[in-house]
Amino acid sequence: MKKARYHHGDLRAALIEAARLLVEQNGAERLTMSDASRAAGVSTAAPYRYFHDKDALLDAVALEGLERQRQAMLQAGAAHPLGSEAAVSAIGHAYIDFATAERGVFKLMFSQTRTHGRSPELLQKGKETFGVLLSQLAHREGGSPNDPPIRTRGLRLWTFVHGLSFLLIDDKVSAMEIPLDLSEMVADATRRFLQDS
Amino acid sequence: MKKARYHHGDLRAALIEAARLLVEQNGAERLTMSDASRAAGVSTAAPYRYFHDKDALLDAVALEGLERQRQAMLQAGAAHPLGSEAAVSAIGHAYIDFATAERGVFKLMFSQTRTHGRSPELLQKGKETFGVLLSQLAHREGGSPNDPPIRTRGLRLWTFVHGLSFLLIDDKVSAMEIPLDLSEMVADATRRFLQDS
DNA sequence: ACGACGATGTTAGAACCAATAACATCGGTA
DNA sequence: TACCGATGTTATTGGTTCTAACATCGTCGT
Incomplete structure (x- = not known):
């Protein structure tokens, strides 16, 4: 339907989505601006109107991923009583599920973005995500997330987690031939760490 | 003393060492063959006599790192009674110490090498490293590392760990403003996980 | 209506990199 | 000693990031 227009419409979002798919397919280290541009149907110079450089585009992908992961954790926790062991466990499971479902984006989010500190937005979003867990713990123990x-x-x-x-996601568990029941593993760890030692 | 010779002597080792330093300084993703060649004092084509491509050079750096980490863990464990909680804890601490002391190489070793499975040597070395921990646990519980x-x-x-x-190494602990006594943290986790649930 | 102008896109090009091919040099051995 | 394989170099190809100069569009003031 939509004919080839000179102006794209929402190139910024299209680039993030294209980059997200490419990162997921090949890993962040193999993402090229050329590929992202091609996928979005624009020239290789166009992205620079929206992103200062390749890292800025990757930062945007990471930020979007952080938000999606946070939502997943929030939802997983909400299915159980506030502050319950089940809620904490479910949040952890959701964290891992996101990682394994989107390994490329996950690795980018936590380990391939040059020191989150450089981007205030990433830092803030990271705190919010950690906050999902902290608020459960705070409720559980009747304190503040800042304690x-x-x-x-x-x-x-x-x-x-x-x-x-x-x-x-780096295939170590299978490489080391370790039997694993993920749900059991997470539940067990949650139990151990919630104990008052 | 040694004048500029046409042949290097041990270029392979020199390249690995140069690459190791560069990886540590800038991260594996920023390593270039040009830089490694320059650092070793040879032309940019020379490395290809020893390494099929850049990934092969990085694999060599990772392999060397795995061996050094394994040695550190072995030594840390040997300072305590075989199978003791202290030995297990010390091994964990050594693992983390290596990671924080050589973050670039560590990340390369575990997360930036194209699925260890593809390199039999890396896979084998990884098993040996995990074996350092397993043998302590086996002694502790009187079983086999394969149980x-x-x-x-x-x-x-x-x-x-x-x-x-x-x-x-990704600066999340400090970014989230979490107080941390590393030794205490490792000891605590070891204690919890060595318990018979 | 409509035209100017800012926003958004393209084309061209400089500087860099990986990898290969063709060539150069060295050193050990028949 | 003279050869020849091992080990280096130079040159080149194709791809990359990013910038500069140019092109197009749509919107806003008159």
């Missing part, structure tokens, strides 16, 4: 003990417990849980995500 | 329950427990511990390594 150091709660943040430390949050780190323990995050550390575990983060590590498992990487081992899974 | 599924032992491998699963190994995965739990690996998952944790792996996750913490990534969160640390």
Whole structure:
């Protein structure tokens, strides 16, 4: 229907979506502006109207991914009583599910964007995502998400699901021939870390 | 002393070392064959006598890193009674120490090498490294490193130190403003995971 | 209505990189 | 000693990022 127009309409969003698909297919390190431009149907110079450089485009993909992951975690937690072990476990499972479902974007989000600190938006979105877990823990223990003990417990849980995500998407679990029931693994770790040692 | 010779002597090793330093400085994704060649003092075509392509050079750097990390873990474990909680904890700590001391190489080793499975040497070396932990657990529980329950427990511990390594080197812990006593963190996790649930 | 102008796109090109081919040099061995 | 294979170099091709100069469009003021 839509004929080839000189102006695209919403090139910025189209580039992010094209880049997202390419990152998912080949990994962020193999993304080229040429490919993204081609996929969006524009010349290779067009993206620079919206993104200062390739890293800026990747940052946008990462930001969008962070938001989607946060939504998934939020939804997973909401299916259980606030502050319950089941809620915490479900959030962790959702984290890993996102990682394995979108390994390219996940790795970009957490490990291939040059020090999140450089982008205030990424940093902020990251805090919001971590906050999904923290608020559950805070409710559980009747404190504030800013309490150091709660943040430390949050780190323990995050550390575990983060590590498992990487081992899974980098195929270490299968390479090391380790039997794994993911749900059981997450539930077990959640239980151990929620204990008052 | 040594004048500029046409032949290098041990170019292969020199290239790996040069690449290692560059990876550590700029990250594997920014390594160029040009830079590595320049650092080794040869032309940009010379490396191709020893490495099929850039990925092959990076694989060599990763392999060398895996071996060094394995040695560090072995040594850390040997400082404690075989199969003790302290030994397991020390191995985990050594794992993280390596990651934070050589973040560029560490990320290359575990997450930026095209699916270890493709390189039999990397896969083998990875198994040996995981074996350092497994043999401690096997001694502890009086079983074989191949027993599924032992491998699963190994995965739990690996998952944790792996996750913490990534969160640390990608600056998430500091970005999220989480207080952290690394030794305490590792000891705590070890204790929790060595418990019989 | 309509025309100017800013926003958004294109084409051309400079600087860089990976990888290969053709050529040069060295050193060990018959 | 003279050859020849191993190890380097130079030159080239095709691809990359990013910028500059130019083209087109649509919207807003008159």
